[in-house]
Amino acid sequence: MAASTIPAFEHTSMDKIAPTCATARKAFLSHKTRDLEYRKVQLRKLYWAFKDNASLVEEACKKDLGKSQFETYLTEISWVMNDCIFMANNLDRFAKDEKPADIAFTNKFMGPRIRKDPLGAVLIIGAYNFPIQLTIGPLIGAIAAGCTAVIKPSESAPYAASVMQKIMAESLDPDCYTCVQGAVPETTALLDEKWDKIFYTGSETVAKIIAKKAAETLTPLTLELGGRNPAIITKHADPKLAAKRLLWAKMLNAGQVCVSQNCTFIDREILPAFIQEMKNSLNEFYPKGPRNSPDYGRIVNQRQFLRLKKMLDSSNGKIVIGGTMDEADLFIEPTVVQVESIDDSLVRDESFGPLLPILPVTDLDEAIRLANEVHDTPLGTYAFGTKAEMNKILDQTRSGGASLNDGFFHASIPTLAFGGVGSSGQGAYRGKASFDTFTHRRSVTTTPAWIESLMDVRYPPYTAAKLKKFSGMNEVKPNFDRQGRATGWGAWFLGLLGLKGLAVLIAAIGARAYLRSRSKL
Ligand code: NAD
16 A cells, blocks of 8 residues: 655656656557557556545645645545546547548548547646646546656645655556656756647746747647636625635635636625625634634745735735735735726736735726736636626636636536636646547548549549539539528528517417317317
């Protein structure tokens, strides 16, 4: 069973990095990861290694981030264990050839299909805030898809990084799946190697470095980045519900959550009630105060602590809840700040900590306009209001995902595709999407020998007769005129009646049929 201590965190020596990558590539080319049973065995072994090392994972997350046992279980251990089972159980279905849609009758003779081929040897670079989930989650997708992989956990969560290395070494085929530890120099050395995909989770700034490097070799990327996510609360929202849900979304992991709201835009009318409800919820969550609560985490390191402190010190807003900090303990109290402008330091940058700026607005249009100005493509959008208002928010904003009437619920469903858009990321994973992101959909046809006489039309010499025959088989007739209007009987009829007229006609026909059937009784 599992040893009881976390191994020391050690950077991988630079001269081992290239050979490690070469091993992963060679292992891929040995084709052993093509076998579905092999992949399932890897996933199942990974499951048991997490089960057996669960207490070490808890200890590591406590040491790295002051994470409570509950949060570590919820967002790290059970997350990856369930994912191993989900992938192993669904792998046959995901890996099965697909029948493509929209194939013309004549082309069906060639049996077109889509094979699911592994991309190859992939690099996975993790972030620190959910150190296990954000690194092992993509690895599970890579294993399922039949790739070999090297992971580079975040050096900012060194205990979790060491536990992951131990778990991988204990459970996975070492030729195919390895862990490189380190910071910028080691990651740079990894980026100098050729990969078939790089899966990166982290900041926009580093993503640009990675994307530039990947462009040199046209390596495809999945980028899971951050965002200045807006929450928008209209005057019709329930302030108690909004306060409780948004407070939770920002207190989890002491606010070090990429999908938590960065700024809350709230209608002035319900601002006082919202602030009062935030106070009530805070007391409910942490009756002895967050500092004394085993449920409230800490900031990952001094660098991030000082960044957050500077952000708060530079704000022109008014602190309405919290505000205390302790550098020695890396503690920052949940801090609600009423700000007046989107130029405030707390709104301009992603806080990635327990700072909650709230910006009062006059109406929903102003909230949407400001949210779009702050970040036009954040990772998440959170809307509180009537159904029509929430739909308007969806219609007039863009974001990787969105949760209505909640903070980031969409991101807590482990099998729902998750990813950003624009500058908050590209590509997605989780559930089937984790398999897809490491898979090449390879279109394949098989041309039967017996069809050769029909194929004659494609061979030179090209004659007028062949062209006529081919265009007869090939040409699609337009169902629209030169003004772009739909044509044909259906369109004509609908144009004449309109939708309402059509509904009345259908109802009249139905009524007539009913009356006739009654009269026959
Ligand atoms: P980070 O970008 O500082 O570090 C992430 C990884 O990049 C680490 O493994 C690190 O070693 C590596 N790295 C750092 N500098 C590098 C460089 N110059 N060259 C090559 N590699 C380098 O990110 P972080 O501080 O760990 O995470 C915070 C950011 O990540 C936030 O913006 C947050 O929103 C985002 N994030 C996004 C998601 C998501 O799923 N979309 C999840 C977590 C965090």
